Amino acid sequence: MSRHFVDQVGLSPAQRLAKAMVRRAQHLLETAQRSIESIAGEAGFRSASVLREHFKYSVGVSPSVWRRSFGPSA
Numbered sequence: 001m002s003r004h005f006v007d008q009v010g011l012s013p014a015q016r017l018a019k020a021m022v023r024r025a026q027h028l029l030e031t032a033q034r035s036i037e038s039i040a041g042e043a044g045f046r047s048a049s050v051l052r053e054h055f056k057y058s059v060g061v062s063p064s065v066w067r068r069s070f071g072p073s074a
Contacts (some may be wrong), residue, residue, distance in 0.1 A: 017044075022058045026067055029067040036063050 005013055025043040032039065040051035055063050 007013060018054050019058065021045060022054055025055060025063065026059070026066060026070075029063055030070045031073060039063070 002013055005016075011019065021044045023058060025039055025045070028034070028039045028042060032062040034042075036051065037048045039045075040048040043051065045054065052062055053059055055061075055066070061069075
């Protein structure tokens with residue numbers, strides 16, 4: 001089943017889910033004035049450190065840098 005998913009989507013189910021969670025975190029960082037810890041939980045990550053790891057891998061910068069560049073007060 002997951003091989004068919006990878007063939008169709010180009011990512012494993014876990015990679016696809018992580019990508020969606022990072023996109024949700026990006027949106028929250030751009031629009032909300034909540035803590036990184038709060039955003040991590042709302043985006044589906046088990047902790048802020050896990051969010052930071054996935055975010056840095058996927059986007060290339062930390063959530064804090066993203067917020068400074070694109071957040072509500074940017």
